[in-house]
Amino acid sequence: MNELLFYAKAILLVVLLYDVIILFRKPEEGSKVVTLNFWKEMERKGINSLLIPCTMTFIISLDYIQKTEIYLSLGLLILSIIYLGYPRPFAFGKTGILLDGKIIVKERILKAKKTETGTKISIEWYGWLMEKNLPASDVTDSILEEFSD
Numbered sequence: 001m002n003e004l005l006f007y008a009k010a011i012l013l014v015v016l017l018y019d020v021i022i023l024f025r026k027p028e029e030g031s032k033v034v035t036l037n038f039w040k041e042m043e044r045k046g047i048n049s050l051l052i053p054c055t056m057t058f059i060i061s062l063d064y065i066q067k068t069e070i071y072l073s074l075g076l077l078i079l080s081i082i083y084l085g086y087p088r089p090f091a092f093g094k095t096g097i098l099l100d101g102k103i104i105v106k107e108r109i110l111k112a113k114k115t116e117t118g119t120k121i122s123i124e125w126y127g128w129l130m131e132k133n134l135p136a137s138d139v140t141d142s143i144l145e146e147f148s149d
């Protein structure tokens with residue numbers, strides 16, 4: 001059973017490493033760019049900003065109780081906090097929106113709507129309809145100009 005948990009943690013480590021690495025993706029030339037601070041990123045993540053570190057802390061406590069090495073679990077906790085709160089660029093350019101290191105091409109953006117805290121965009125994401133809340137900034141103003149009804 002310990003081997004299975006080790007492999008599950010190793011897979012989670014690979015996924016988190018990939019997610020952290022893509023956060024360093026640069027916006028395209030000529031884009032409107034804003035960098036959100038740690039607290040804005042945590043606010044944007046919502047309940048996940050609390051659940052993910054709590055889950056990692058729970059995994060560390062299970063490792064401690066089972067008397068197994070906690071280094072991998074501690075690495076997962078650190079990577080998850082970096083992923084959640086790293087100040088990353090948020091940009092809007094010719095090809096689309098750079099958000100969380102991922103590029104949402106313009107063809108996938110269905111509409112944008114102003115909200116109290118910023119903008120809500122509707123996108124088609126891997127065949128699913130998805131809405132993302134974006135904080136108020138010059139970038140979201142540009143998105144609203146182009147995609148509002």
